[in-house]
Amino acid sequence: MHSPDIQRLIQLLSKLPGLGPRSGRRAALYLIKNKQTTLEPLSLSLIRVAETIKICTICGNLDSETTCALCRSPERDESLLCIVAEVDDLWAMERSGCYKGHYHVLGGVLSALDGVGPDKLSIPALLARLEKGKVKEVVMALSTTIEGQTTAYYVAEQIKERDISITKLAHGVPMGGELDYLDDGTISAALKARRPVN
Amino acid sequence: MRPGSGVSLERSLDTDVHSCWIAALSLQNFRNYEIFHLEADQRSVVLTGENGAGKTNILEALSLLTPGKGLRRAKNSDFARVGSDSQNWSVSVIMKADEEVQVGTGVQSLENLEDPRRIVKINHAVSPQTALSEWVSVLWQTPQMDGLFDEGMGVQRKFLDRLVSTLFPEHTQHLYRYEHALRERSRLLKEGSSEIKWIEILEATIAQEGLAILSLRDVFLKELNPLCGTGVTNFPKVEISLRGDLESWADHMSSLEAEEKFQRSLLESRHQDTQFGGAKTGTHQTQVKVFHVAENKFAEVCSTGEQKALLLGIMLANCRLHMKHHRRRPLLLLDEVVAHLDASRRASLFEEIEDLGVQAWFTGTDESIFLPLGEKAQFFKIHRAKIVPKIVN
Numbered sequence: 001m002h003s004p005d006i007q008r009l010i011q012l013l014s015k016l017p018g019l020g021p022r023s024g025r026r027a028a029l030y031l032i033k034n035k036q037t038t039l040e041p042l043s044l045s046l047i048r049v050a051e052t053i054k055i056c057t058i059c060g061n062l063d064s065e066t067t068c069a070l071c072r073s074p075e076r077d078e079s080l081l082c083i084v085a086e087v088d089d090l091w092a093m094e095r096s097g098c099y100k101g102h103y104h105v106l107g108g109v110l111s112a113l114d115g116v117g118p119d120k121l122s123i124p125a126l127l128a129r130l131e132k133g134k135v136k137e138v139v140m141a142l143s144t145t146i147e148g149q150t151t152a153y154y155v156a157e158q159i160k161e162r163d164i165s166i167t168k169l170a171h172g173v174p175m176g177g178e179l180d181y182l183d184d185g186t187i188s189a190a191l192k193a194r195r196p197v198n
Numbered sequence: 199m200r201p202g203s204g205v206s207l208e209r210s211l212d213t214d215v216h217s218c219w220i221a222a223l224s225l226q227n228f229r230n231y232e233i234f235h236l237e238a239d240q241r242s243v244v245l246t247g248e249n250g251a252g253k254t255n256i257l258e259a260l261s262l263l264t265p266g267k268g269l270r271r272a273k274n275s276d277f278a279r280v281g282s283d284s285q286n287w288s289v290s291v292i293m294k295a296d297e298e299v300q301v302g303t304g305v306q307s308l309e310n311l312e313d314p315r316r317i318v319k320i321n322h323a324v325s326p327q328t329a330l331s332e333w334v335s336v337l338w339q340t341p342q343m344d345g346l347f348d349e350g351m352g353v354q355r356k357f358l359d360r361l362v363s364t365l366f367p368e369h370t371q372h373l374y375r376y377e378h379a380l381r382e383r384s385r386l387l388k389e390g391s392s393e394i395k396w397i398e399i400l401e402a403t404i405a406q407e408g409l410a411i412l413s414l415r416d417v418f419l420k421e422l423n424p425l426c427g428t429g430v431t432n433f434p435k436v437e438i439s440l441r442g443d444l445e446s447w448a449d450h451m452s453s454l455e456a457e458e459k460f461q462r463s464l465l466e467s468r469h470q471d472t473q474f475g476g477a478k479t480g481t482h483q484t485q486v487k488v489f490h491v492a493e494n495k496f497a498e499v500c501s502t503g504e505q506k507a508l509l510l511g512i513m514l515a516n517c518r519l520h521m522k523h524h525r526r527r528p529l530l531l532l533d534e535v536v537a538h539l540d541a542s543r544r545a546s547l548f549e550e551i552e553d554l555g556v557q558a559w560f561t562g563t564d565e566s567i568f569l570p571l572g573e574k575a576q577f578f579k580i581h582r583a584k585i586v587p588k589i590v591n
């Protein structure tokens with residue numbers, strides 16, 4: 001029915017989060033109909049992102065440099081380190097504008113059923129960063145699911161022998177709430193009311 | 199047990215309990231209904247019709263006014279009418295409480311998803327499923343519950359947990375987190391994981407959630423038991439109790455000590471749990487015992503009819519408990535319940551329901567057994583997913 005090129009485009013679009021075959025078809029048609037305003041700029045942008053975006057070797061953030069803008073910034077507070085599961089959690093924290101420290105992206109949370117063990121998370125890199133001695137407080141910004149909380153305790157356990165205080169966001173949110181779904185006010189309130197992990 | 203619970207307290211609460219009833223129900227593409235509309239007044243509703251007409255489906259639709267999977271514990275994709283090309287469906291009601299509330303729920307999705315989300319709208323605004331419990335309580339009894347006392351302990355535990363969850367919605371979360379942490383631990387044990395710290399953290403979580411589950415069950419039963427057998431008729435008095443290692447520890451220890459003991463027992467049973475799966479002790483092993491007080495015997499040795507009466511007695515007590523807590527009347531869904539009762543029990547049930555002042559939805563194939571209800575109920579005959587128009591002489 002479709003040309004192979006369009007078929008391929010639909011297939012790829014369908015795999016995007018939140019889309020499926022039907023919305024994939026709609027998106028493909030929309031792109032083709034809006035060639036100049038959307039399709040062409042989008043394809044250029046995709047190529048550019050594919051070429052330039054790198055994973056920051058220090059914190060795991062995405063940036064066009066191997067050391068991201070956040071890690072380079074002299075304005076950020078080096079004594080504060082916020083641990084998040086994924087880059088979108090980092091984005092959510094940044095959007096709220098209430099946090100001025102550095103980040104560490106773990107790359108997931110512990111889940112035996114999904115086959116994610118400690119070896120899949122960037123815990124060694126985290127420990128190496130802490131070795132430098134500048135961090136005075138680690139803030140866990142992980143979800144309140146079993147996986148998120150297990151990960152928080154696990155990481156806390158790894159770093160507890162140091163002179164670093166370990167805190168976590170005070171989520172007043174429904175259990176299982178992910179950072180990304182929280183509005184900025186809730187995030188800053190949760191950050192202000194952070195409490196020690198015991 | 200607190201003094202004053204029981205009859206006197208129960209009688210005094212009726213005054214400021216609000217009514218809550220369904221004034222209109224609309225179904226779209228739901229089960230065998232392509233499109234359906236029913237209007238009702240405050241009285242109880244009797245649905246009759248041949249097998250397969252669609253009576254239970256209507257009760258199921260109403261059961262979706264609570265969070266979760268409804269009275270058949272179905273998947274969201276099962277509700278869509280077989281034979282339609284859409285997986286979208288909806289149940290919408292106008293409810294009369296203090297004010298008029300419009301509640302809609304269903305699947306509205308452009309994609310054919312394997313497990314679509316059930317959306318809830320309250321007064322036309324999208325709301326979380328849990329918000330439903332702020333507006334309405336729905337309690338039900340179905341033929342599937344008949345064998346309850348003859349089946350394994352797990353079934354009775356699930357039955358109790360459902361009751362607890364309808365009163366304390368957070369119970370569902372504790373159960374979910376408990377089971378999830380238990381599964382994570384089982385996987386690590388099975389894989390022979392050397393991540394001892396990880397296992398320890400999960401065991402601490404299991405112990406913590408387990409104690410929360412135990413204490414909610416306990417609080418619930420302390421309130422429910424005194425309300426059993428306090429109605430206007432002779433529905434039997436029931437006493438539900440819990441048995442298990444955890445329960446006996448909690449009996450003579452502080453809950454913190456019991457939690458620590460539970461955690462230690464998980465550590466000690468690791469080897470055994472690796473072999474047999476699950477965990478040797480815990481709230482997933484609790485025995486739920488239902489006792490027929492007047493007959494001085496446990497439910498599992500009661501006759502089929504006695505068991506039904508016990509279940510109804512529990513439901514009526516639960517209804518009172520909801521009225522006490524939420525200050526509003528639950529909706530009762532009684533699927534095929536009436537046909538199996540003898541004439542005197544049937545009369546008692548009708549009397550109890552009238553006394554509670556709730557809107558009950560009854561189903562049955564035979565209209566005549568409901569005739570004693572007379573003008574106190576409204577009758578609808580369903581035939582092939584349609585209301586049969588009444589013949590006016």
Ligand SMILES: Nc1ncnc2c1ncn2[C@@H]1O[C@H](COP(=O)(O)OP(=O)(O)OP(=O)(O)O)[C@@H](O)[C@H]1O
Binds near residue numbers: 229251252279
């Ligand atoms: N998703 C669905 N799509 C279409 N029909 C369905 C669907 N699910 C169930 N049905 C059908 O709906 C019909 C009515 O079912 P329901 O359980 O409401 O019957 P009932 O009136 O309670 O009958 P009984 O007296 O036997 O209990 C049945 O024939 C059943 O097969």
Ligand SMILES: [Mg+2]
Binds near residue numbers: 253254255533534561
């Ligand atoms: Mg039926």
Ligand SMILES: [Zn+2]
Binds near residue numbers: 060070
């Ligand atoms: Zn960085």
